[in-house]
Amino acid sequence: MKNLQPLFKSIIILLLSFGTVNQLHAQSTVVRGTITDAKTHQAMPYVTVTFANSTIGGGTNTQGRYNISTTGKYTQIQVTFVGFKTTTRTIETGKEQQINIALIEDNQALSEVVVKSGKKKKYTNKDNPAVELIRKVIAHKEQNQLENYNFAEYKQYERMSFALSNLSEKFKTKRIFKNYQFLFREQDSTAIGGKTLLPLYQEEKLSDNYYRKSPYAKKQVISANKQVKYDESFVDNQGLTAYFNRMYQDINIYDNNVSLLSNQLLSPIADHSPDFYKFFITDTLKDQQPNLIELSFTPRNTNGLLFEGKIYITMDGNYAVQNAQLNVNKNINLNFVRQMQATLAFEKNNDGKYHLSQSDLKIEFGINKNKGGGIYGERLVSVNNFVVNSPRTDDTYKGPAQVIAANAAEKDDTYWLMSRPDTLDAAAASIYKNIDSLQTIPSFKKTMDIATLVLAGYKNYGTFEVGPANTFYSFNPVEGLRLRFGGRSTPLLSKRYYFETYGAYGTKDKEWKYFLSSTYSLNNKSIYSFPQNYIRASFQHDTKVPGQELQFVQESNFLLSFKRGANDMWLYNDIFRLDYVHEFSNHLSYSLGFKKWNQNAAGSLQFQNLLPNGGLNNVGTIHTSELSGSLRWAPHEKFYQGKLYRTPIPDKYPVFTLSYAQGVKGLAGGDYNYQNVTGNISKRFYLLQLGFTDVSTEGGYLFGQVPFPLLDIHHANQTYAFQLYSYNLMNFQEFVSDHYASIAIDHNFNGFLFNRVPLLKKLKLREIIDFKALWGGVRSENDPMNNANLLRFPSGANGGTYALGSTPYIEGSIAVGNIFKVLRIDFVKRFTYLDHPGAPEYGVRAFVKFDF
Template structure:
């Protein structure tokens, strides 16, 4: 991703427009903080609740002279405001003599029986599918969305940092958050106007982007798409709300009574509708839960207003705070439709309140609802080009008409401020440095050098290996791209190289031609499903450290030429012609095979395979989201969509010197599963069969793993070529509980660790004809008794590392079988 959220963090580590601001802490007479207390400006409906530590912040554009503090079981306290801004207030609430029993209920775990709040909650469950647009056959509406990023916790020391020399003008637009009370600086805004159409009978929905306007960095479609996926659409009536790849339990969930305390606090008219006010807060720490309150109508049991504030102790990395507000309006006196959705998150490397961070805000407004206007099924299936020129170049008067919420003074200034900022040389340098760290490429005059993270490697054949490469890059929407590398091994004293090119001929059908050549050292058999990626290279070939001797490497000379097309969204057809030669790269490893003619051994042993091959591949990735329209598109939701592959390969004999004729069928299916509050399960199934007689280098070795890294879709306790097959079926399962178990254990819960368990199994056979071809030093053995292994792991160590303990299930009598091993992996995740 050329532009990523990390780029915005290069600025991390007032003017006031509101009329009334207050902040402070609420305690009881013993000095203990009062969590979830109400803070409301007198004679208004503007208020908030204190957080888990009793702290609060509230602001309004209006002038108020008094504020009320209340909590069930305590006397309401009124404080007169003598000035517009009053910070560091210390509020002490006294227990009400007639309500001491209520204090026990509210501050501890509320009862699940005889609790009027839970009785109301059950009414919501019964009617939740009968509210909103789901009550109609068809629906359509206009949607305006504003995405914004702001630097927060701006203080004088931060402003005086030398990093901002020459850029001091950016601090002229600082403001204060009404949610957290922190000073912030808007630095990025994107506006989008869309029309949405849906059909509940066909169970489909289509959103057509009509206008897009942004400030900030050029060619930032990837950043915008990434943010939108981060804040993916959600329905508060669902049992679980997915943010940052985590499943938070909704306060309206059917399982909510197991993780939340509920209190019926008030009832009143909200826009002429009588509603009940229910406060909720977590029963336990460290779980993916919220605190807040909601107003629910007393007849339709539909939500009128709701706010959600993620628990401070929730096991989420890099996110310090999450706050959500939703408002609903009434149609025809009974149907509640969402009109406004506000989502704010506070990103930071540290969770300390004093640390600099980044606000990510999304405001979505809904208008002009219409119902029961049917459209042809073809309307929903037709693709609309989202990158039309006019969509991104609407005039100002268009936005004056379509913008459903006016920009404030700060937001208007961002467009001008960033245009100026991009002309500052120091900012350009910081931007380029951060872009290099994020993408792995360093750009000079439309050419990217990299990836910088693969410069050094090591294996038994090459010894220490140095690799330098690069690619053309004029922008993320380039219609063509050239890429290449050169490498040198100090042990084998050989030069290797790779060169590839691809060209997008038609943007709508994604018709692309590609080709290239690579001469390199490779660990073949590192995956079951074959790859013809001419520049591909796996970790097994260049890992600096390995378990035992990793000398089973091959020299490969691979040339490819082919084309691909995408007739339907996320469905790709690819045809590839390839020619490869393979031979051993070390003296201790052999791929020798017996030369056969008319079914008889000629007496010759051959050490090199020359093989042309044609491959037809079908790829289907439902749910995959991409950005850009060039020859290479950025995947936005990596790891969060299903993948299906079906491939047919045909090996040509006596064509271009081809040695073997064979056919191969392969299929691959991978899918992530969100298991509600139990975490996420990753599953993969692979099957394949080769028809015809082929030697070792064209068979399917079961992918072992002799590195110290955890590599998904490999068998950690197997050595390379320990099992060989021509027919196979494998299953990979990995479940991440997300800390659900550790969060119940005292002391350990504070470390925010996450539990991971895995199971891997494979079945395979090999024909006697293929065994008869073997003249290598590898003894053919197939996992006919189903080889299996399992693992347990501890993730989120220092928020970036995972440690896995792997156990071999069977075949313990194999020579030098490894029954136990430890592997690890680094990764940045929420």
């Protein structure tokens, strides 16, 4: 009987739904159907279907289906599309009916054809009617945007899907896919990503969206969400969604910049678009209501981050966009993009203005732009029930910008069948079931296991995974050959309890190092899932290079073994930590911690102070006990949670961090009282066609008297890898401060200059400039020259440790990026403190990064 409950539930839902639909439509006229091309019999998307002599209607979806309704007494529907004859059909008032229509091309005969040869006229903006028209569109942008209304609301359906594309029959029949044949499907050969597809991912969302002009609020309430989900041991499903959403953002053609694939492309109706695009009037459509002008555009520089395509402008005084077809030129400086096609459709509101009714963005990626398999992705968005200037209660607009209903992921197939604005084709509808079936196949699990080991560095053994593999072997001057082995528990053991450990041994210092960590999740979610809420206790006995800051690189990584100059001044650390971390859904987070830290000098580093007779005294362990707290706010932050790190997805929103640490003398053996305050602000700025700039500013102040290992040891880098937020020509421990301020600026021109050089633009290289400056110093109370009891600043092969003076530390670099699509080479110059022994003036550094 229990197994029949879902069936009864579905029948009840269907009966209630049909009853509700019948009540709603008792006095309504409902017309639905499919629009096709009479010649090719292909379905036609984005065709406008309205009740004749009204603005009530809608557009067809990507399958050519439409569904419109009204309570008015209309007797005809009208179907219009650019290049086809307008068609009307008689309908029955007050009834639900299906009408399929085949449109006929409008081939108007030319009365005269004149062919002339001669010199091609040079394109100019002056006295160009197409440019005059686009300037009118630009002048009317504000009135045609959502922000023109005091209030607006609408329902939205969104579907995103990804598949391996353009697959050959040879690929399909490979032995590895023997058990996966049920996944393959054929794609329309005329579409992007043609030939055979292997679906990988699909997600659907239904949401209610609310906008208020003053005070500003824009809120999305996701009522239903359906997603292909992979085993969390291999894939961060939440992060995957965030990454795809960042790549395939909403396209607002009225914005100056359109975000796409973590880049920004200039809109054809941006304020200064005539400076970057060529415009041509290619058709006038007077049989449309309203009349339309077809405006074609192409980039002046085909390598630039620009679109090409057509927009259809209304000639009813609004100068609004009714339809748009956006593509990219094959020469565009975008990596891995074979084809891109975005189609936008707009509907007329009751007030005569237009709103976006549908957008369809399709992109095919491939390592080789011309042949071979690739990845095809599509994001379809449909908007309906658009209502303006109908305010809701204040509670509607309060809270975070996006809210997900508690039962959003629990909607069943019946709900989706009733709620989707269109019907999924058989292949799309089966992907959820197919991927679930795929993950039960042992060969697939084995393949994912191997991929996780290669890409993430972990080998899964069910409740425990071993890794990361790139830390198993490394070497350094203090430990010699370092062997390390460790791992951590997985959610299969427990969602609340997590354990992590490793052991390491140095053949030169003959010392064992180890780490133990235990974490308890307070919200019954994985500690790697957002939002985090956990408490963690850990103990570590290991070595460390003072002043080395690792970002998205694991300690003991084999590649860190290779360093320039002398780097034999190390520490042996014993660190016990107790941390509490709490994140909120609005990306505000805080942490509280206790840290007991014992430091011992290693290698050539020595802890020494002066005796009254002028001799040197070797000091043993530095004991510190510290209480700490931090606040972090990253509005609208998106990231991908990997096995080791959260990888942020760059965006225009700033990130604020404020940290405070209090050293307590006498607490758990601590020897020092001090307070340390640090603040950081980071943000990306988009500069139209000039690219983007990443800026990070930081400042800190330490109150109290402490030995130099407790001062701020500025982040140096002696590896050959370029690090964005470290000083790449500063030596380890070269500078310390008890107060400082810094700025780091990294500007990527995205090929703006190289695209204008004939020999370089084919290589699609990108030019980058980087600048870093650090101001700081050490107060008299922390200067060992003024206090014999303080530890002396070290001296060594690299010249030792210094306090910054009145001159800031400055370095900068000029870089060439996108080499082989993944490599950045920086030519770095250091401008100050060149008199320090071992201070390099120039250097070459490399940085591997996958960018579109």
